[in-house]
Amino acid sequence: MAVEAGTQQDRVAGRVWTVRLDPYGSPSAGTVRLSCSRPACPDQRFPGGAAAGRKAAVEHVNLHLAHIRAGGGPRGEAWCACRTADCAWHTPDPAVGPRGGTRQTAGSARCGGPVVLTVYADRARRLWRIAEMCTRCAAANDCRVLDTAVPPARTTSAGADQPVETPAATAGDGVAEVFSDHSPSPATGASSAPATAPALFPPARPAAAGGRSRRAKRWGKIAQRIIPHDLEPDVLRLELIDLGDAFRAYQQRTEPDLVLLAELHERKARAFRLWADVSGDGSLRHEAHRAEKAAQTTREMHANRGGQPVGDTAGDDGPVVERLLTRQQAVHARAVLDSVQAHTPRPEAEVRLAVLMLTLRAARAGTGNVTGQDLTGWLQGDAERVLQQLVDANWLHLPGTAAEVMASRPEDPVAVTVPTLLPDQPRPFTFGKTTRARISGWAQKVVGDRKIRKKKATAAARLLALYTAAHTRTDGRLGRAEDGGLHLDQAAAFCALPSGQVTEHVQLLVAADWLAEADTAADRLRGQLTERVLPLGGLL
Template structure:
């Protein structure tokens, strides 16, 4: 028999016990304090009973109160008998201090309590690298939820790691429900990467590739598609071919796209059309494209605190719906168009309606790097840009040079029947991705 001391799994509590030598050898981190004398139990009992009560050592300690580790059999061990005549009395064996945690032991214990996707990670999950990955992913998702701003590229990467880890977990454990989590994570990663691409115009797993920093676009790809639909609608439904009329039709359509009605002020109209605002408004009313509750003069005098309600009959709900986007998309497209038309450098150069229509068209047909047109076309067909801007094709070069001077375009070229060029760096966020 041996007198032993051993710690619990966390290393916080020590226990003392008598056990056989084989059990002590099999118990991890067990320390032997003493070995019992190999004598018959009857002999030990007789010897202990023959001692006076005053000479018996108090169980569990000494007179001074110091804790000692002793056997329930108080007889000396063989080693003590051999040394009793030549050595001073041995000092009582002190209980050892709690063992220091091995490097990484605390983290391993914490890992046993890992949680991800409302699932507890088993403490005995093998291989260890899988358990560590699942716990780290759970912590990473919880950390991401505390971010003040979203990072869609990071979130997509986390979903992809989760899909890989859960697939391996399902293979190891044979739990079919884990494969459902794999499918969910893969779909979430794909959706998040699509959102990231729509937002910045570049795949989430792509680098800048030497094209400069990523640009967060004002409109997503889907919203950009709807914006180009509105541009086409304004081109085909303007009641007069003048550039000022088409510009007013575009901006008023964006305000009334959902219900066929909207609000307008005189300040809005003069900001869009300068001195031509009243004349353009009169043309639209006479063509019955626009209906006002009062006169054109009263509309021009309306203030932001009391705007004028207008109606576009062709956009009323009982008519066939030309657009299928929601109110949020409508507001964002309208904001985009007004940012282009009201660009500070375009206003400073006092560019006309035709040039501003050309600015809208170039911004609506760009690639992620700001180049005009699709990559396979390398530009915008000159006749299409001219038709939208109400300009003859041979005048496009003149108006693009005005946009270059206003720092709207970094460069332009109209050779070979294509309008080629690139948006200036300052307006890349207004570019609508094809």
């Protein structure tokens, strides 16, 4: 954008229109206010909530675009509106750059290219901005380019490195496109729209041949970092730009693809590691490490959802199910079972089942909500007696009597306390609140299984169902392959049963369609979960 000094003083600031949505009045009212930076546009209020406000905002943006088109489109003699704002739109801190460096000032902002008309919409769809800016700032801001201005007649300053560029021809006179709130990401290149919607907010205009094409590809953004236009080697710069576009395209997908996401994270890790080597920036190496961990976590999520171990290719013919617990959550679940077995204050199966369920309610803070309906569902007619036994053993503290807890309703649960799980005590478990809730829900589904309830299963049988679910492989078979099943004496000890009584409880689980097959020969419990309960399997 180097021009003669005599020409610069004739230039005008780029125009900016800002449309925003804000809550208005009481949050329960659901009213939003639409405001525009143009003084001639009065504020509007919409009681229909954010959806109605977004629709009105898109219509308002399109109204301004129509006026700009009627007025001749973007102006070639305008200064970049982003540079006028000291490039604050893509440099968040007024004094420090996003990674600790000093931010560019207005005098050093690297604006360049012809003036274009752009539209930017934030991810939350609460701010829209129309602006006249240079092509470099448009790329740095992830803006959509609607039209390119015809540059004013001018000559380059003496010794300028770059010739004056001729913009690509526009489609029609001025701005021919309109904006749609449901438009795809620029990276997707999608161009179709619903039949009821206006023409889509278009993808970036194809660059003209020659130097302009090379110039447009020099800029990009990834992980809130602007990719330097002079980054070497060139293949690294192009890979980073492509990765940024690919991540933005993935965010626009309606359905997740964890395999694709893991590949993107792996590419990012390799590219950021090379970028760190080239630039010497330690934060880039840290970002590469984070990307590696994200790739591994994403692959584990994909394996857990499909019931396939990471790196295992032998089970392609096995069942593919949506697991309730991830592999790591199943590890934590088995840790809870072991802890409960070791610290139950009384040996009865009913007490152990109550201790397990209450432990899962209070595992994080030492307190948890429970109702009489919960206790009855776990223990039927023994609930009040067992509750009182736990209180007498000082394992559980109640705010009132056991009878009052049994009378509590779902709308008014009772907060019970497990002293050994309070934060000032040594922490027996290391999982977070999300994992706690997931494991508690898993145990509730097992204990409350409809077919097991119909068989009037005892507390010991329900404990056996929990134990078998927690110790299964991806195909639903019990125990690790090298062990040939579960150790019968260990299963009996967890269920508070003599070894000789495990068989009759196993047969009850077979009759309840919990186990498809089972035998207890040679001190091993062998069997397989039925297809209907495979999602509850613990993924050994």
